[in-house]
Amino acid sequence: MKENDRVSIQAQDFNVAEEIAALRAGDHRVGAICSFIGTVRDRNQISADSTGPVQSLELEHYPGMTEKAIEAMIDEAHRRFDIFGARVIHRIGVLQPADQIVLVAVTSAHRGESFKACEFLMDYLKTQAPFWKKEQTAAGAQWVDARVSDDEALAKWGIQAKNA
Numbered sequence: 001m002k003e004n005d006r007v008s009i010q011a012q013d014f015n016v017a018e019e020i021a022a023l024r025a026g027d028h029r030v031g032a033i034c035s036f037i038g039t040v041r042d043r044n045q046i047s048a049d050s051t052g053p054v055q056s057l058e059l060e061h062y063p064g065m066t067e068k069a070i071e072a073m074i075d076e077a078h079r080r081f082d083i084f085g086a087r088v089i090h091r092i093g094v095l096q097p098a099d100q101i102v103l104v105a106v107t108s109a110h111r112g113e114s115f116k117a118c119e120f121l122m123d124y125l126k127t128q129a130p131f132w133k134k135e136q137t138a139a140g141a142q143w144v145d146a147r148v149s150d151d152e153a154l155a156k157w158g159i160q161a162k163n164a
Helices: 016-024 065-080 109-129 147-155
Strands: 007-012 032-039 058-061 081-093 093-095 101-106 130-137 138-145
Touching: 007 065, 016 032, 016 081, 016 101, 032 109, 058 081, 065 081, 065 109, 081 109, 101 109, 109 147
Parallel strands: 007 081
Antiparallel strands: 032 101, 058 093, 058 130, 081 101, 130 138
């Protein structure tokens, strides 16, 4: 897999099976593949201060900067873990509840390295990638703030973030 195939920021949906097949294609060293698929969920349904159900989620990014930041995350995962390949897809635009929003997939010889690298990339992505999210509810649109729990997840990797 070429470096420029490692990251895709796109409006269209993705096919998980196709992406994983492409990531491992021809690499007979691969003994493990770990993937994470995130979907748009209605965070307000479980919140005491709910503003109503999420009708849509709009994602914006800074073209060029976002891809560069994610490439750097993948490079760091390669330094920390014994992995062969990684693929990150993040969607932008207006998405509906239950739509796929992000894919992180990692290959390695053994599952432990794939699991750790996949979790690391997702924790890093949640706090360090330049994306902006706006929820649309019946009460109107509002930007989604960073969460302390995301910073805490990144801290377990020895990285301090001050996003929330």
